[in-house]
Amino acid sequence: MGHLCYNEKKRTRVKVERAIRIGSLVLIGIALIMAVGIVLSYGNNDTPANSPLPDPTTATNPGRSPLPSPTNDTIYTVNSHNPGFVHPKSGRYVAAWMPTEWDTDNARASFEANADYIDEISPVWYEMRSNGTLRALGGSRDETLVQAAHQAGVLVLPSITNGFDPDRTGYTLRNPERRSRFVQRIVEEVLEHDYDGVDIDFEAMPTSEREAFTAFIRELAAALHNEGKILAVALHARTGDSDGAAGAQAQDWEAIGQVVDRFRIMTYDYHWRGGGAGPVAPIYWVEDVIEYAKTQVDPAKIQVGIPFYGYDWVGGESSGVTWAEIQETIATYQPEVHLQEWGEEGEVSESWFVYSARDGRHEVWFSSQRSMEAKLDLVARHDLAGIAIWRLGGENPAYWQAIRERLTRDPYEVLRSVVRYLPDP
Numbered sequence: 001m002g003h004l005c006y007n008e009k010k011r012t013r014v015k016v017e018r019a020i021r022i023g024s025l026v027l028i029g030i031a032l033i034m035a036v037g038i039v040l041s042y043g044n045n046d047t048p049a050n051s052p053l054p055d056p057t058t059a060t061n062p063g064r065s066p067l068p069s070p071t072n073d074t075i076y077t078v079n080s081h082n083p084g085f086v087h088p089k090s091g092r093y094v095a096a097w098m099p100t101e102w103d104t105d106n107a108r109a110s111f112e113a114n115a116d117y118i119d120e121i122s123p124v125w126y127e128m129r130s131n132g133t134l135r136a137l138g139g140s141r142d143e144t145l146v147q148a149a150h151q152a153g154v155l156v157l158p159s160i161t162n163g164f165d166p167d168r169t170g171y172t173l174r175n176p177e178r179r180s181r182f183v184q185r186i187v188e189e190v191l192e193h194d195y196d197g198v199d200i201d202f203e204a205m206p207t208s209e210r211e212a213f214t215a216f217i218r219e220l221a222a223a224l225h226n227e228g229k230i231l232a233v234a235l236h237a238r239t240g241d242s243d244g245a246a247g248a249q250a251q252d253w254e255a256i257g258q259v260v261d262r263f264r265i266m267t268y269d270y271h272w273r274g275g276g277a278g279p280v281a282p283i284y285w286v287e288d289v290i291e292y293a294k295t296q297v298d299p300a301k302i303q304v305g306i307p308f309y310g311y312d313w314v315g316g317e318s319s320g321v322t323w324a325e326i327q328e329t330i331a332t333y334q335p336e337v338h339l340q341e342w343g344e345e346g347e348v349s350e351s352w353f354v355y356s357a358r359d360g361r362h363e364v365w366f367s368s369q370r371s372m373e374a375k376l377d378l379v380a381r382h383d384l385a386g387i388a389i390w391r392l393g394g395e396n397p398a399y400w401q402a403i404r405e406r407l408t409r410d411p412y413e414v415l416r417s418v419v420r421y422l423p424d425p
Helices: 002-042 104-114 143-151 176-192 207-226 253-259 283-293 323-333 369-381 397-408 411-419
Strands: 093-098 120-128 134-136 159-161 197-201 230-236 262-266 302-307 309-314 317-322 338-343 346-357 360-367 386-390
Touching (some): 104 143, 134 176, 230 253, 262 386, 283 369, 302 369, 309 323, 317 323, 323 346
Parallel strands (some): 093 120, 159 197
Antiparallel strands (some): 346 360
């Protein structure tokens, strides 16, 4: 009798599971039909060319206020300056830092050539002074760049650094009143110049300023969000609670990740200008950083740093070099270029070569196209927000080719494109 009851229960369970599978397939089919209909409707000649796309933060619930930044529920946001642009433009956010005080022509040319795929630019426009005021750098407050970006549906989040000076931030951030005034200065600057928010890039801070920096980020996030603006923060890469470059321990990932909109991890300089020669951002290390970050921060906020540069070491020192400069060196010295695909710890996927000049033996490392593809695959596999590029100007065109191909084929893009048009449960 017991066996009979068990068999009856088993048959019932099988029927239920079959019904669930059939129902799921039906829902997926409906969703795909809706998606195809939406895509076809955009190609309909009867549709005005400039008609705005529906705002996913309000379309399904007219009473809901638009959010200033994406969350798990609203991964797509509409650019307020041009409602026809939905972010991210591809399956992931593509952000890029942009110099305007050096290499300006190359940086601007790169931006203009790829604005159709870029979601956010962070021109390096400001430094924090030790007295809590802002110093505008060369090329800052460029209205023509802001207007061009907005016309192309690109959000403008100017970068504010601490001048990479570990002694510059303490006087202001440790004092609540001075900190509050500094926050207010930033917000006023954002509103006056029609920025979409800011990017904070404070590096090499002493560990003793951890709480003060966290308090600053919380206050700035609240003030910007109150104005409907976005806060991005650049962070030193690390693979655990106690490692990372100088300044990493001053950044409380969990606390910062709770309030910011973009969590930009600088996953480069694994080998850097002050150390020995080697890969700049080996794939195995980038993935280790990502896996740790996901234990601290919502993956929907994480942007993986992508180096558009390499290093040229001579002796124990090095200088950063663009891809264009690397090509000039190769043309001049005719070295044999190698690709290190794997190492003892895992995938590397970086190119290197050596050459001799008057000042000694040089060793150069830089990212291959395969390196870019592998990093984009990591972003998709871990379902992260996207990438943050350092920097525009002089980069390998193959990097952009990889971005366009990999992000276009990102399976999560299709999923989100369907899900965002489905009604709320």
